[in-house]
Amino acid sequence: MxxxxxxxxxxxxxxxxxxxxPLAWSHGGGNEDVIVTIDAVPAALGKMRVELRKTLAPQLVLENTSGIPVEVVGSDGIAFLRLGPAGAEANINAPDWYRFYSTSGTPLPERLTKLKKGERLPEDWQAVSRSPAWGWFDARLDTESLKVPHKARDSALPVAFKSWKIPLRLAGRTQFLSGHFQTMPAVSxxxxxxxxxxxxxxxxxxxxxxxxxxxxxxxxxxxxxxxxxxxxxxxxxxxxxxxxxxxxxxxxxxxxxxxxxxxxxxxxxxxxxxxxxxxxxxxxxxxxxxxxxxxxxxxxxxxxxxxxxxxxxxxxxxxxxxxxxxxxxxxxxxxxxxxxxxx
Structure with a gap:
């Protein structure tokens, strides 16, 4: 950056x-021929802007001007980000807020590192931006740890070989951002x-x-x-x-x-x-x-x-x-x- x-x-x-x-993942060591693609956004999220960018790693950017708050759910089932009329808010008791904060993450506070297995803290939402938009480095989009099938890697054409999805909560219902990991055999x-x-x-x-x-x-x-x-x-x-x-x-x-x-x-x-x-x-x-x-x-x-x-x-x-x-x-x-x- x-x-x-x-x-x-x-x-x-x-x-x-x-x-x-200091990158913890997607630091360019392997799978350089793999990219992340995103599917069409569900109709329920039609009033939101969703982008998948490649910065230091694949980065999701979500903007919600619909007037209805939407929560992004982490890999542990805990919502870590909320976007809506109040702007962008972080659940500072959600471990994934720290893990996805940057490509290297940030250290977990003591109150989180000392939690017993399976124990959760109450949600604690804090404003981090006045704008209802945020970008985060979601480890579920990590390309480096993937095992790419030989058939996909040897193909002369792009091959989608694995899917990904990230749940969002909107008005009590779960919607998904989804996409695929795809090989790109030649740079055009x-x-x-x-x-x-x-x-x-x-x-x-x-x-x-x-x-x-x-x-x-x-x-x-x-x-x-x-x-x-x-x-x-x-x-x-x-x-x-x-x-x-x-x-x-x-x-x-x-x-x-x-x-x-x-x-x-x-x-x-x-x-x-x-x-x-x-x-x-x-x-x-x-x-x-x-x-x-x-x-x-x-x-x-x-x-x-x-x-x-x-x-x-x-x-x-x-x-x-x-x-x-x-x-x-x-x-x-x-x-x-x-x-x-x-x-």
Whole structure:
């Protein structure tokens, strides 16, 4: 899921290695030819937006604007996430809230680790975002521990060889998000993110997009005015300025990105809470992965995806708002062939 052009290669590589090091699953060691696909969403969930993304690992993103709360049920049968009119809420007594919090999870609190086998604590719902949307790294989508049948792996065509499902509770009834694990024997192309807005946000403030399964953004701010990148809730995700780089550990974008340190404890967010800043660097340059610019992980769907990342520049005359805009589109290998080339 931190450096300018002159040290980009070393800085970004170090950042990516640091992020990859603690992964508990889906850390790229095996089954790299296996992807996760998602089935059509049940009609009862028709007013909800469901996306399956590939960030540091397969990540489910659910947004519920239906006005009826929906609960996501963990692998142990305990609901760990609730989305509805109150925003996003976490059951902080559910072990899977911590296990699925990031790709490496977070340590279980003492009250959970000392529970006797089969014992449960009462549900304790705490607000974690004002928006009724959340993304989580569900271990039920782990591709690395799968045993892939030889017949599927040896096939020249994609083969779905195992299904998955995740229960949701809506109005007292259980619905399922479901899909399959599928082999992808040959890479037919790649997703490419491009800026459609100007890369210079202001004099001395330059943004670059770096390609990958989840695009990375590198912002260098050599001006005297701090710039804040906002998350999907419209609250600060990070701030880059003369004093260096700060990240807001209360930002749902930071919490759900998989970039937060594995030891960072989930912190409930109450209405009116301001940013909780953590200094990350004394240099006014930073590189981060942003799932907003990623192409949804769905087999056969290669439509261009438009995205927007809002920001605020803290100018001397008052805050100036702006938007970074771009598209992510699929570039096939055939498109990349030189004239007269063959596939």
């Amino acid at each position: 931190r450096r300018p052009a002159e040290i980009l290669q070393g800085g970004l590589l170090a950042a990516l290695l640091l992020m990859a090091a 192309g790649h997703a490419e993110a491009r800026l459609t807005s100007a890369p210079e946000l202001a004099p001395g403030v330059l943004l670059q997009v770096l390609q990958g399964p989840v695009p990375a953004f590198m912002l260098a701010n050599d001006s005297h005015e701090p710039v804040r990148i906002l998350d999907a809730d419209g609250i600060p995700l990070l701030e880059i300025g003369p004093a260096g780089v700060r990240v807001n550990t209360r930002s749902s974008g930071w919490i759900g990105s998989g970039l937060a340190e594995s030891g960072f404890a989930p912190m409930p967010v109450a209405a009116g809470d301001g940013p909780l800043w953590l200094i990350r660097s004394s240099t006014p340059r930073f590189t981060w992965l942003d799932p907003r610019a990623a192409m949804p992980l769905a087999a056969g769907k290669r439509r261009p995806t438009s995205w927007t990342i809002p920001y605020v520049r803290q100018a001397s005359g008052g805050d100036i708002t702006g938007k970074v805009q771009g598209t992510t589109q699929w570039i096939s290998n055939r498109q990349m062939l030189p004239a007269g080339g063959t596939s």
